[in-house]
Amino acid sequence: ETGVTQSPTHLIKTRGQQVTLRCSSQSGHNTVSWYQQALGQGPQFIFQYYREEENGRGNFPPRFSGLQFPNYSSELNVNALELDDSALYLCASSSDRGMGGYTFGSGTRLTVV
Amino acid sequence: AQRVTQPEKLLSVFKGAPVELKCNYSYSGSPELFWYVQYSRQRLQLLLRHISRESIKGFTADLNKGETSFHLKKPFAQEEDSAMYYCALADNTDKLIFGTGTRLQVFP
Numbered sequence: 001e002t003g004v005t006q007s008p009t010h011l012i013k014t015r016g017q018q019v020t021l022r023c024s025s026q027s028g029h030n031t032v033s034w035y036q037q038a039l040g041q042g043p044q045f046i047f048q049y050y051r052e053e054e055n056g057r058g059n060f061p062p063r064f065s066g067l068q069f070p071n072y073s074s075e076l077n078v079n080a081l082e083l084d085d086s087a088l089y090l091c092a093s094s095s096d097r098g099m100g101g102y103t104f105g106s107g108t109r110l111t112v113v
Numbered sequence: 114a115q116r117v118t119q120p121e122k123l124l125s126v127f128k129g130a131p132v133e134l135k136c137n138y139s140y141s142g143s144p145e146l147f148w149y150v151q152y153s154r155q156r157l158q159l160l161l162r163h164i165s166r167e168s169i170k171g172f173t174a175d176l177n178k179g180e181t182s183f184h185l186k187k188p189f190a191q192e193e194d195s196a197m198y199y200c201a202l203a204d205n206t207d208k209l210i211f212g213t214g215t216r217l218q219v220f221p
Contacts, residue, residue, distance in 0.1 A: 003156075033208065042117075042199050042211030043157070056206040090157065092209075101147060101159035102209065 004105035006091050012111045018079045021108045023091030025072040031055070032074045033102065034066060035090040043090055049074060078110075086112045115140050117202050119212035126190050127220050134185040134215050136174075136200030145203040146183040148174055149211075152196045160185075160198070170194070190219045 005024040013019050025032050031050045035043035045058035049068035063079040072093070078085055088109050092102035116139040126132055138144060148160040161169045163176040163183060174185045183200060200212045 042213045045208040048208055056208050101162055104157040106156045
């Protein structure tokens with residue numbers, strides 16, 4: 001299946017640690033967004049990158065940071081992990097800043113203990 | 114405040130019955146609205162967007178600005194429609210604001 005690939009699929013970290021989640025966008029997609037989905041909730045917007053620059057940020061603290069690379073892959077970094085950071089993290093990419101809809105990855109399930 | 118509300122967590126119907134998944138939004142500008150669907154063990158995927166006024170898998174959704182609603186409808190539900198449905202709004206920075214989702218169960 002082509003599209004958005006995320007790694008790893010599952011991850012367990014200890015409170016206070018740092019984590020990096022990775023996303024490989026669909027070819028040609030210059031916009032990537034990251035979402036946090038807690039159990040029983042809809043995805044919550046973390047931030048978006050367009051052509052390697054941050055293009056919008058949701059209500060998340062600065063310890064959530066990201067990067068987008070020239071090959072359209074991207075990273076989500078979370079420092080000083082807290083128990084409430086346990087969630088499914090979704091990456092989504094688009095070729096037209098989302099107007100045609102986003103293609104989502106399967107997500108990374110992060111558990112903080 | 115920008116918000117998407119899906120009042121029903123669970124909607125259960127029998128095969129062949131009509132389906133309406135409710136979505137209301139709060140947004141000061143001109144919204145771009147979408148429905149995303151997640152089938153069991155699959156990733157979230159776009160079902161339809163209001164701007165294209167299309168029908169996908171028999172589903173339609175009409176934007177009603179007066180009622181600030183974007184309800185998803187299908188006249189005859191099928192078992193394969195069972196899934197989690199999310200209504201989403203794209204704001205002027207292109208980020209998506211999702212509702213909490215409605216689980217549709219279609220019984221045979």
